[in-house]
Amino acid sequence: MSTTTLLLLLVLVGVLTYLYRYAMIGLFASRSLPAWLHALCRHIAPASFAALTASGLFVAGGEVVFAFDTPRPWAALAAVLVAWRTRNVLATIGAGMAALYLLKLLFPT
Amino acid sequence: MVQIPTSAGGEFLAGCRDEAPLLLGVAPFGMIYGIAALAAGVPAWVAQLASAIVFAGAAQLVIVQMLAAGAGFIPIALTSGLLNLRHVLYSASMAEYVRHLPRRWRLLLAYVLTDEAYAVAVLRYQQRHAAAADHAEHTDSGTPAADATADLRHWYFLGAGFTLWAGWQLSTAAGLLFGATIPPEWELDFAVPLTFIALLTLLLRERAGQAAALVAGLGALAFAALPYKLGLVAAIVLGLAAGAWAVRRLGPVR
Incomplete structure (x- = not known):
């Protein structure tokens, strides 16, 4: 993507995000949020993060690749376990990176 | 205070x-x-x-x-x-x-x-x-x-x-x-998917959200071949549909 296209994309996302933020205190200040939109909003973050995680770990070049002979899926598994046990964001990131480095050290390619 | x-x-x-x-x-x-x-x-x-x-x-x-x-x-x-x-x-x-x-x-x-x-x-x-x-x-x-x-x-x-x-x-x-x-x-770019894993774990409190995440995650793999990563969008929309379905099926939570 060229820098100009990227800037256009960022401005578009920025304007859209600003309109979301201004929507109920400005544009539609006299109305309340429809119930269906409220319900939809609650599921957007879990759905997005799950799709991005799955895609980031197991999709490469438009194909599904379960690369269990590389460190990343295992490091991600360690992060999932720590996330589940601690519910701490920084501990999760730290554990995942530590596991990645440890695996790279133990099994150099 | x-x-x-x-x-x-x-x-x-x-x-x-x-x-x-x-x-x-x-x-x-x-x-x-x-x-x-x-x-x-x-x-x-x-x-x-x-x-x-x-x-x-x-x-x-x-x-x-x-x-x-x-x-x-x-x-x-x-x-x-x-x-x-x-x-x-x-x-x-x-x-x-x-x-x-x-x-x-x-x-x-x-x-x-x-x-x-x-x-x-x-x-x-x-x-x-x-x-x-x-x-x-x-x-x-x-x-x-x-x-x-x-x-x-x-x-x-x-x-x-x-x-x-x-x-x-x-x-x-x-x-x-x-x-x-x-x-x-x-x-260090690996910190980004790790961040998503951490946030996802915090968000998975209720059944409907879990359904949305599961379907969206599987969808991202099922639609991996779609060009320009459009499969991600399809997966998220499908996940939202699953969440809405789960709310209707299980009743509103909280």
């Missing part, structure tokens, strides 16, 4: 002070974003500008990860456009507190209405609402509009929002400076 300031400047500074501890949690994300943006080939000045234009951490991380994966304009716009829709919720929830303000104030406050500023500001509004309600028992000016002249809480909101904004810009800059010196073998 804390003493209640009575001047605009005092409210602003109180907002800054109460937001400051949250920067400890925000700064690592700003740095991870800056490092990952460089790794994805984004020029440093564009990455910094994005923090001012978009000013939404999760969406910026998503944009960077999708750029790194070679996604096109439309899938990235749709995914981040969908992800940021949750800000409508914060907007709706702040509406009753800022509705009476002049338009220029609402235009300004909308820019700093992020997850973390919202979390701090809404507490302040609720706290003083209780105090105002006590007061209203023996005076007649109980409505928020009636005491609007003395109400300076929007300065508090602005202080909290400004602090977060400054922290986000500085941590982005730190990530960009730091990231330029780190060799790619350190694989």
Whole structure:
């Protein structure tokens, strides 16, 4: 993507995000949020993060690749376990990176 | 709790002070974003500008990860456009507190209405609402509009929002400076999917959300072959449908 296209994309996302933020205190200040939109909003973050995680770990070049002979899926598994046990964001990131480095050290390619 | 300031400047500074501890949690994300943006080939000045234009951490991380994966304009716009829709919720929830303000104030406050500023500001509004309600028992000016002249809480909101904004810009800059010196073998871009794993775990409290996440995750694999990463958008939409179905099937939660 060229820098100009990227800037256009960022401005578009920025304007859209600003309109979301201004929507109920400005544009539609006299109305309340429809119930269906409220319900939809609650599921957007879990759905997005799950799709991005799955895609980031197991999709490469438009194909599904379960690369269990590389460190990343295992490091991600360690992060999932720590996330589940601690519910701490920084501990999760730290554990995942530590596991990645440890695996790279133990099994150099 | 804390003493209640009575001047605009005092409210602003109180907002800054109460937001400051949250920067400890925000700064690592700003740095991870800056490092990952460089790794994805984004020029440093564009990455910094994005923090001012978009000013939404999760969406910026998503944009960077999708750029790194070679996604096109439309899938990235749709995914981040969908992800940021949750800000409508914060907007709706702040509406009753800022509705009476002049338009220029609402235009300004909308820019700093992020997850973390919202979390701090809404507490302040609720706290003083209780105090105002006590007061209203023996005076007649109980409505928020009636005491609007003395109400300076929007300065508090602005202080909290400004602090977060400054922290986000500085941590982005730190990530960009730091990231330029780190060799790619350190694989710090891996911190982005790790961040998504951590946030996802925190969000999976109720059954409908779990259904949405499961279906979206499987969908991302099922639609992997779609061009320009459009499979991600399809997966998220399918996940939202699954969430809506689960709510109808299991009944509303909470």
